[in-house]
Amino acid sequence: MNDAPPVVPKIRIRGLCKAFGDKVVLDGIDLDVTPRTSMVVIGGSGTGKSVLLKCVLGLLEPDAGSIEIDGRDVLRMERAEAEAVRARIGMLFQNGALFDSLPVWENVAFGLLAQHKVAKGEARGRAEEVLAQVGLGPSVGALWPAELSGGMQKRVALARAIAAQPDILFFDEPTTGLDPIMGAVIDNLIVDCVKRLGSTAVAITHDMASARRIGDRVAMINKGRIVWEGSATALMDSGNEVVDQFTHGRHQGPIQMELRR
Amino acid sequence: MSKLLDAVAAVGRAVFGACRLTGRIALFGLDGLSHLARPPLYGRLFLRAFLDIGYYSLPVVALTAIFTGMVLALQSATGLSRFNAESAVANLVVLSMTRELGPVLAGLMVAGRVGAAMAAELGTMRVTDQIDALQTLSTNPMKYLVTPRLLGGLLAMPLLVVVADVLGVLGGYVIASVKLGYNAEVYLTNTINFVQTDDVVSGLVKAAVFGFLVALMGCYHGYNSRGGAQGVGAATTYAVVSASVLILAFDYVLTELFFAR
Numbered sequence: 001m002n003d004a005p006p007v008v009p010k011i012r013i014r015g016l017c018k019a020f021g022d023k024v025v026l027d028g029i030d031l032d033v034t035p036r037t038s039m040v041v042i043g044g045s046g047t048g049k050s051v052l053l054k055c056v057l058g059l060l061e062p063d064a065g066s067i068e069i070d071g072r073d074v075l076r077m078e079r080a081e082a083e084a085v086r087a088r089i090g091m092l093f094q095n096g097a098l099f100d101s102l103p104v105w106e107n108v109a110f111g112l113l114a115q116h117k118v119a120k121g122e123a124r125g126r127a128e129e130v131l132a133q134v135g136l137g138p139s140v141g142a143l144w145p146a147e148l149s150g151g152m153q154k155r156v157a158l159a160r161a162i163a164a165q166p167d168i169l170f171f172d173e174p175t176t177g178l179d180p181i182m183g184a185v186i187d188n189l190i191v192d193c194v195k196r197l198g199s200t201a202v203a204i205t206h207d208m209a210s211a212r213r214i215g216d217r218v219a220m221i222n223k224g225r226i227v228w229e230g231s232a233t234a235l236m237d238s239g240n241e242v243v244d245q246f247t248h249g250r251h252q253g254p255i256q257m258e259l260r261r
Numbered sequence: 262m263s264k265l266l267d268a269v270a271a272v273g274r275a276v277f278g279a280c281r282l283t284g285r286i287a288l289f290g291l292d293g294l295s296h297l298a299r300p301p302l303y304g305r306l307f308l309r310a311f312l313d314i315g316y317y318s319l320p321v322v323a324l325t326a327i328f329t330g331m332v333l334a335l336q337s338a339t340g341l342s343r344f345n346a347e348s349a350v351a352n353l354v355v356l357s358m359t360r361e362l363g364p365v366l367a368g369l370m371v372a373g374r375v376g377a378a379m380a381a382e383l384g385t386m387r388v389t390d391q392i393d394a395l396q397t398l399s400t401n402p403m404k405y406l407v408t409p410r411l412l413g414g415l416l417a418m419p420l421l422v423v424v425a426d427v428l429g430v431l432g433g434y435v436i437a438s439v440k441l442g443y444n445a446e447v448y449l450t451n452t453i454n455f456v457q458t459d460d461v462v463s464g465l466v467k468a469a470v471f472g473f474l475v476a477l478m479g480c481y482h483g484y485n486s487r488g489g490a491q492g493v494g495a496a497t498t499y500a501v502v503s504a505s506v507l508i509l510a511f512d513y514v515l516t517e518l519f520f521a522r
Contacts, residue, residue, distance in 0.1 A: 059393050083399070091397040097390035101382075111398035160398075 008071050010035040010168065010200040011056065016065035017224075018051055025051045027224030029065070038194055038201040040215030040232065042208075044246065044255060047221050049204035050094070053170050056202075058086050069168070087115055090166035090199075092190075094173040096157040098145035104131070104156050105141030111164045130159045133196075134189055151182040155189065162193045169194060171203035175210045187213040208247050211235065220246065222255065289484070290477050293407040303409050310413025314375050314472060315420050321374060322367045326425035329362050330354060330432025338441050350443070351451035354433035359460045360520075363426040364418075365512055368471030371418065372504035376479040379410055380500035383483025384493035392484070407484065410476045418472025419465040426464065463519040470515060471508045478504040 009032040016029040025048040033039045043049050054060040056067055058074070066073045074082045090111075098107050108130050109123035118126050128138040134155040145153060154174065161169060174190060175183035187210050194201045203214050211218055215232040220243045228240040236247055245253030296302075337353045383406060386392050395402045430452060438445035479500045486496035 054393070057393075057397055059396060086397070087399045089397065091394070093390045093394055095389060097394040099386075099391055099394070110400070114399040 007034055009033055009068070010070065011202065012066075012068040012071075013052075013056070014066045014068075016052070016055060016067065017063045018048070018055060018060065019063055024224055026055070026062070026065075029221070029224070029226055031219055031226055031229075033200055033202055034217075035200050036198055037216040038191075038203065038214055040211040040218045041202065041204045041221055042206060042211055042218060042246065043204075043221035044206065048224050049221055050172055052221070053091075053172055053202070053204060057089060057091060057170065058082060087164075088167040090161035090164065090169045092154075092157050092161045092169070092171045092174055094176055096145070096153040098153060098157055098160070100145045102145075103141065104143050104145065104148070107145065107156060108141070108159045108163050110160065115164055117164055127159075127163070130163045131156070133162070133193070134159045135185075150177055151179075151185070154178065154182075154186050158186070158189060158193065162197060165197055167199055169197075169199045169201045171201065171205075171214070173205055173207075174203060174214075175205065175207050180209075183207065183210060184213070190214055206246075208235070222246075286477065286481050289407075289481050290411070290473075292403050293411045293477075293480065296401070296404040296408040297412065299404070301404075303405055306405065306409035307412055310410045310476070311417045313378070313417075314371055314413055314476075315417030318367075318371050318374055318421060319424065321370050322421055322425050323428050325366050325370050326358070326363065326429040327432040329366055330358060330429035330434075331436045333357055333362070333429070334433035334436040334441065338437070348451070350437055350441075351433070351448045352455040354437075355430050355452045355456045356460060358429035358433075359426050359456060359464045361464075361512070361516075363422045363429055364464045364467040364471055365508060367418065367422050367425045367468065368475060368508040369505055371414075371421070371472065372475045372478075372501055372508065375414075376475040376500045376504045377497045379476065379479030380483035380486070380497045381493055383480060384486035384496040387484060387486050388489050388493060402484075407480045410480050411473060414472035414474075414476030415469050416472075418468040418475075421472075422464060422468035426461070459519070463515070466519075467512060467515050470511055474507045474511060475504045478507065 011031070011033040013029055013031040016026050017024070018026040029052060031039070031041075041049050041052065051060060055062045062075065065075075067075055069085050072085070074085050077085065098104075099110065102110070105124050105127040108127035109118065112118040112126060113120065113123055124141065128141050131138065131140055136152065136155055136159070140148075140152070140156070145156070148156065171190060174186055178186060190201070190203070191214060193199075201214070203211075205211050205214075212232050212235060217229065218232050218235045219226050219229040220240070221227070222242050228238055228243045230238060235243070238244060238247070242254050244250070245255055333354050334350055337350050338347060341347050341349055341353070383392075386406070392402045392406070395405055434445070434448055434452070437443040437448050482496040482500040482503070486492045
């Protein structure tokens with residue numbers, strides 16, 4: 001007999017809906033993310049993966065549903081309280097979204113200073129420590145984002161996301177635009193950072209290799225709904241025809257049939 | 262009949278659209294200003310906006326003011342000679358510069374230079390997710406991006422217009438004394454004796470309003486831009502055009518308020 005109490009999901013999403021005009025993007029998303037695990041959400045372009053993340057981050061307001069973090073619905077909290085909860089989330093944007101008017105070290109220390117987690121005088125040193133964690137030397141701190149390669153920008157963006165040691169980390173297409181080797185490097189960094197911080201991670205991607213490297217569990221989103229969820233090891237042999245078509249990149253299948261109509 | 266109804270409906274839609282846009286811009290401006298009363302205030306960003314408007318715009322505004330003063334002296338000398346009123350050239354130049362041409366021309370120049378740059382910068386930040394990134398780093402984008410620029414426009418433009426007024430009068434003085442053969446000392450005495458505090462103050466109030474409008478239009482259109490490079494380009498155009506039209510419209514309104522009997 002197992003008397004262990006049920007684990008409260010770190011993130012619990014129920015019936016999440018979001019439409020832009022007539023276009024329904026999220027149509028009742030249900031998703032649980034267990035603490036200290038990595039969930040990867042896969043799906044084709046335009047299926048609502050980024051919209052889902054933006055709803056959780058408070059960048060978009062959902063039309064219906066609930067988003068619980070540590071058992072509390074952030075959509076029904078006071079604004080200041082919801083902001084405090086969301087301050088515990090780190091985000092790696094698809095294109096890095098580094099502030100091009102600030103040098104690298106200020107980008108990395110930005111959240112630390114905004115949340116008063118570090119004094120101004122110590123910010124640069126702390127930023128260089130975090131840069132070292134993603135494999136970048138202290139000299140990079142003085143550069144401007146425009147002087148960095150795509151891979152370095154992703155590393156800096158990752159450093160910025162983890163600098164405040166967030167409880168939850170979101171990754172939006174972390175390997176898009178990178179060559180396979182740099183993609184693998186970024187994935188490994190993500191796995192290391194998530195483990196080291198003991199964070200809960202949610203990544204969205206359509207890169208299957210990346211999904212298997214990052215994820216403990218994988219959910220597939222299609223037509224605004226979660227159509228399959230399972231362990232990352234079962235991804236390539238899910239038994240779900242939508243997932244199988246997507247993961248194996250087949251021309252024939254339900255997704256293409258939908259596109260042809 | 263149906264064509265007439267369609268035309269009326271189109272006019273109605275345009276009017277409602279204009280009202281909606283005016284309301285949105287007004288709320289945007291109020292939101293931006295409301296952060297002045299709530300710390301933190303970003304002094305470095307305010308200083309940057311202040312210098313952009315008040316210092317880096319000096320060359321273009323100075324040249325505009327000098328040539329305008331010169332043209333004004335030439336035109337008024339030939340025009341006033343028809344009424345044997347050549348002695349009023351100094352009065353006309355100083356009155357035109359301080360009340361109207363100083364603030365209006367400086368406002369238009371700043372709209373083209375700084376308003377466009379603000380719209381382009383914020384627009385690029387929007388389409389590259391930098392504004393979303395600010396929000397995920399516990400920073401209110403309105404407070405960080407908009408408030409310092411609005412305050413910078415409000416405070417820097419009057420200083421710029423003081424310089425424009427002086428240089429405009431100087432331009433007129435040079436033409437009058439060198440080319441038109443006026444007695445330099447008498448011209449200066451006429452200028453100083455004729456100009457009143459109200460003339461200068463009304464021009465400076467106009468300048469503050471125009472500076473605010475330029476910053477508001479640049480920020481509003483940049484902040485709300487959509488659709489990549491094309492959207493940023495459109496935002497820049499809207500910012501300059503709307504600021505220019507508003508400067509001329511508000512110039513009339515303020516003149517009516519100050520001087521209508």
